[in-house]
Amino acid sequence: MTTESAPKAGERRSSILRSQYFGGILAIVLLLVVNLIKDPGYLSIGYNSANGALVGNVIDILRAAAPVMMIAVGMCLVIATSGIDLSVGSVMVVAGAVSMEFLSTAPDTVGSALLALGLALGLSLLLGLFNGFLVSVVGLQPFISTLVMMMAGRGVAKVVTGGQNTAASNGAFRWIANGYVFGLPVVFLLALLVVVLVAVLVRRSALGLMIEAIGMDPTAARLAGVNRRGLLMAVYSISGIMAGIAGVFATASVMTVDVSKTGDQMEMDAILAVVIGGTSLAGGKFNIAGATIGALLIATLDKTVVFLGISSSATPAFKAIVIVVLCLLQSKRVREAFLRRKSAVAAPQKEKEVVA
Amino acid sequence: MNAATSPIIEMRDISISFPGVKALDGVDFRLLPGEVHTLMGENGAGKSTLIKVLTGVYTPDQGSILFDGAPLVINGTADAQQAGISTVYQEVNLCTNLTVGENVMLGNETRGRFGIDWKRTHERAAEVLARLGLHDVDPRRPLGELSLAVQQLVAISRSMVTNSRVLILDEPTSSLDNVEVEQLFTVIRQLRSEGVAILFVSHFLDQVYAISDRMTVLRNGQFIGEHLTRDLPRHELIAEMIGKELSLVQSPAGDESRRDHVVGEVVYSASGLGRKGAIEPVDVELRRGEVLGLAGLLGSGRTELARLISGADKPDTGEVTVQGARVSIKTPADGLKRRIALSSENRRDEGIIRDLSVRENILLGLQSTRGWARPVPRKEADGLVDKYVRELNVRPADPSRPIRNLSGGNQQKALLGRWLATKPDVLILDEPTRGIDIGAKAEIQQQVLQLASEGVAIVFISSELEEVVRLCDRILVLKDHRLIAELDNDGSLTAESIVSVIANDGADADRTERIPS
Numbered sequence: 081m082t083t084e085s086a087p088k089a090g091e092r093r094s095s096i097l098r099s100q101y102f103g104g105i106l107a108i109v110l111l112l113v114v115n116l117i118k119d120p121g122y123l124s125i126g127y128n129s130a131n132g133a134l135v136g137n138v139i140d141i142l143r144a145a146a147p148v149m150m151i152a153v154g155m156c157l158v159i160a161t162s163g164i165d166l167s168v169g170s171v172m173v174v175a176g177a178v179s180m181e182f183l184s185t186a187p188d189t190v191g192s193a194l195l196a197l198g199l200a201l202g203l204s205l206l207l208g209l210f211n212g213f214l215v216s217v218v219g220l221q222p223f224i225s226t227l228v229m230m231m232a233g234r235g236v237a238k239v240v241t242g243g244q245n246t247a248a249s250n251g252a253f254r255w256i257a258n259g260y261v262f263g264l265p266v267v268f269l270l271a272l273l274v275v276v277l278v279a280v281l282v283r284r285s286a287l288g289l290m291i292e293a294i295g296m297d298p299t300a301a302r303l304a305g306v307n308r309r310g311l312l313m314a315v316y317s318i319s320g321i322m323a324g325i326a327g328v329f330a331t332a333s334v335m336t337v338d339v340s341k342t343g344d345q346m347e348m349d350a351i352l353a354v355v356i357g358g359t360s361l362a363g364g365k366f367n368i369a370g371a372t373i374g375a376l377l378i379a380t381l382d383k384t385v386v387f388l389g390i391s392s393s394a395t396p397a398f399k400a401i402v403i404v405v406l407c408l409l410q411s412k413r414v415r416e417a418f419l420r421r422k423s424a425v426a427a428p429q430k431e432k433e434v435v436a
Numbered sequence: 437m438n439a440a441t442s443p444i445i446e447m448r449d450i451s452i453s454f455p456g457v458k459a460l461d462g463v464d465f466r467l468l469p470g471e472v473h474t475l476m477g478e479n480g481a482g483k484s485t486l487i488k489v490l491t492g493v494y495t496p497d498q499g500s501i502l503f504d505g506a507p508l509v510i511n512g513t514a515d516a517q518q519a520g521i522s523t524v525y526q527e528v529n530l531c532t533n534l535t536v537g538e539n540v541m542l543g544n545e546t547r548g549r550f551g552i553d554w555k556r557t558h559e560r561a562a563e564v565l566a567r568l569g570l571h572d573v574d575p576r577r578p579l580g581e582l583s584l585a586v587q588q589l590v591a592i593s594r595s596m597v598t599n600s601r602v603l604i605l606d607e608p609t610s611s612l613d614n615v616e617v618e619q620l621f622t623v624i625r626q627l628r629s630e631g632v633a634i635l636f637v638s639h640f641l642d643q644v645y646a647i648s649d650r651m652t653v654l655r656n657g658q659f660i661g662e663h664l665t666r667d668l669p670r671h672e673l674i675a676e677m678i679g680k681e682l683s684l685v686q687s688p689a690g691d692e693s694r695r696d697h698v699v700g701e702v703v704y705s706a707s708g709l710g711r712k713g714a715i716e717p718v719d720v721e722l723r724r725g726e727v728l729g730l731a732g733l734l735g736s737g738r739t740e741l742a743r744l745i746s747g748a749d750k751p752d753t754g755e756v757t758v759q760g761a762r763v764s765i766k767t768p769a770d771g772l773k774r775r776i777a778l779s780s781e782n783r784r785d786e787g788i789i790r791d792l793s794v795r796e797n798i799l800l801g802l803q804s805t806r807g808w809a810r811p812v813p814r815k816e817a818d819g820l821v822d823k824y825v826r827e828l829n830v831r832p833a834d835p836s837r838p839i840r841n842l843s844g845g846n847q848q849k850a851l852l853g854r855w856l857a858t859k860p861d862v863l864i865l866d867e868p869t870r871g872i873d874i875g876a877k878a879e880i881q882q883q884v885l886q887l888a889s890e891g892v893a894i895v896f897i898s899s900e901l902e903e904v905v906r907l908c909d910r911i912l913v914l915k916d917h918r919l920i921a922e923l924d925n926d927g928s929l930t931a932e933s934i935v936s937v938i939a940n941d942g943a944d945a946d947r948t949e950r951i952p953s
Contacts, residue, residue: 286803286811289796297789303748303780304789304854305772305804314808364791 100358170233208320
């Protein structure tokens with residue numbers, strides 16, 4: 081037994097090192113180090129006794145990561161079925177718009193906050209279901225189906241608010257994004273909770289296995305009796321709800337929905353987070369932990385750009401560079417080339433030793 | 437083979453290991469110009485691995501390769517092609533949406549002043565095709581319009597464009613009918629006479645004996661022997677391949693037990709079951725403990741009928757009764773719910789899920805009948821996986837391994853485990869023994885009889901009529917998408933009598949041109 085367990089521990093260590101999202105963790109650490117060089121006090125965390133909150137740059141990053149975490153996890157499942165959900169950003173703005181529009185006239189109570197939440201999530205679920213319907217029943221390509229929803233969603237949001245950037249005030253709703261529990265932002269704790277819930281749902285039931293099966297080989301999965309239609313409906317609905325939660329998070333922090341900015345291009349962040357997390361865009365095996373790390377990286381990157389004072393016009397380029405480097409590091413071919421060079425460098429040295 | 441001929445390929449002491457498996461262990465192999473050399477062995481013996489070493493897919497851990505007497509280092513498939521080693525795989529690796537000529541010349545197009553000169557490229561393609569006796573194939577036709585056999589020949593033509601001196605044919609005949617095989621063999625003989633060295637792999641012994649001059653036998657990754665085909669009788673070859681005593685080989689599994697099981701009540705019956713373009717309406721009854729054979733040529737409608745029964749395809753017409761209740765089976769999930777399981781003939785694309793483990797592949801069917809919300813409890817899952825890996829003798833017996841790493845026969849056994857885990861009342865096996873080795877084949881045949889004796893209704897489809905005759909109690913003969921006869925296997929039935937049923941049908945209905953020779 082002991083002889084068996086010993087190599088296993090080693091295997092586990094090297095599997096963490098080789099795991100697809102190790103690059104993501106490394107990148108987060110590197111970005112933090114860069115910030116630390118700019119300002120040695122970057123990582124310091126203070127305590128605000130007035131509201132019992134921890135304050136600091138890292139806490140800001142966690143708070144900012146919450147919405148991306150949500151849509152990244154939803155996207156991760158969709159991509160595993162070898163689909164894609166381009167509508168998450170638009171579903172976010174729809175969720176934000178209905179909740180703000182509702183709260184702008186509702187009384188400032190916990191009840192109306194819950195009702196607003198229910199409305200937002202219900203509507204997001206419907207939009208997700210519609211995506212699922214287009215993909216699985218009508219049989220449209222996921223790209224087209226969700227592209228349609230991406231355009232329609234923002235339109236719906238504008239209709240809901242009458243084209244205005246509606247603002248509202250509701251203490252309980254605001255608390256979701258700005259409150260603190262145990263010194264940590266509520267919004268991050270909620271996001272973490274949802275991620276864990278989804279991970280448990282997917283991995284403790286057979287949902288994960290079936291999603292992977294239809295993503296890897298739809299024909300074989302069908303003949304094995306897997307209900308592809310139902311699964312796709314479920315997966316796109318989950319993605320819709322996750323986008324709805326993200327929309328609530330994003331609007332609750334400022335208590336305003338910006339119909340043209342809220343959730344704008346967030347689908348790209350979600351896709352990037354999923355890819356950084358080691359889930360292949362071709363579908364199949366997926367990695368929820370990886371997608372979460374990817375989301376944290378995206379948030380860290382956004383904050384770093386601001387902190388380093390990179391001009392806003394250069395921000396996308398900077399982001400692109402970091403992500404390209406990361407993807408290169410993760411690419412099998414680049415890794416192999418790197419290893420080969422390493423061994424090529426090592427080999428001649430050995431020869432020299434022999435000669436000497 | 438005269439002694440003066442020196443080998444064009446000589447592989448010496450080749451070893452290669454994969455995690456947990458020694459795939460090749462000090463194997464020697466030589467290939468002479470102008471010969472057809474067959475690589476024989478069970479699935480998992482190392483044939484494919486040896487070929488992949490030669491084509492540069494794998495780099496051996498140890499050993500050397502001599503090409504025409506000079507050492508050859510192969511680092512990747514491009515090196516092998518450059519050296520003049522071409523390969524045609526079991527599944528045709530061509531682009532069906534391009535034309536024949538484009539496929540043949542891809543990468544070797546004739547270039548003119550303004551880029552590719554398509555006229556001359558197609559002319560050149562026609563020359564190469566003609567050299568292989570394909571005068572009547574228009575190089576401007578899309579490849580997808582041609583039969584699989586002709587596509588196979590086009591794939592060979594493609595390797596002849598570069599004047600290859602070594603041609604590797606990996607299971608080229610597995611999806612061809614007899615006439616097509618003969619066409620392929622004509623081409624092979626033609627190439628042999630031109631001095632091309634041909635390495636041939638096939639599971640069909642008849643074909644091996646018809647075409648090859650020499651054979652090398654591998655077993656468990658080791659070199660067992662090299663023989664001239666004419667010096668090695670079949671039973672000795674089989675004994676070498678499976679490494680067992682001859683007496684064991686000569687009594688195929690379960691021959692004596694076929695009549696032992698009792699045919700019970702009807703579990704499935706369909707009347708007027710049909711689908712336009714697939715099969716004309718037929719009546720089918722399946723009984724507990726009975727092995728029903730579907731016989732017919734490729735494309736006769738036997739696979740189509742199996743797919744209708746299981747729900748893989750949706751029937752247009754017909755009334756189906758399962759266990760006395762009227763049901764409608766439109767999807768494979770419906771079928772599994774009614775305990776009807778279909779093992780598809782296309783193991784690679786419709787059977788296994790390559791990237792899932794053996795364990796997940798076995799559990800998938802049962803899991804999907806229960807739905808995602810009710811995962812198979814771990815203990816039950818462990819028990820089932822363990823049971824089927826052991827009972828069906830799946831090797832390597834490590835269910836956490838991705839199924840793609842298993843040999844074809846073992847994949848088939850794992851798939852059989854998948855269907856058995858759903859506890860089927862009706863089990864439809866479409867070509868379960870195609871492309872797998874003799875040992876695994878015997879094991880699967882034995883399982884079929886075992887299951888029948890346990891009261892499962894079995895539908896058995898195979899191109900090998902001998903196998904159908906040996907295993908089945910009753911045989912439905914299909915031809916041109918319709919049922920032409922129902923035969924009771926009372927012991928007097930032979931493969932020849934089934935062939936004559938197929939051949940004689942419709943002779944009076946102007947269908948003579950369809951009769952096989």
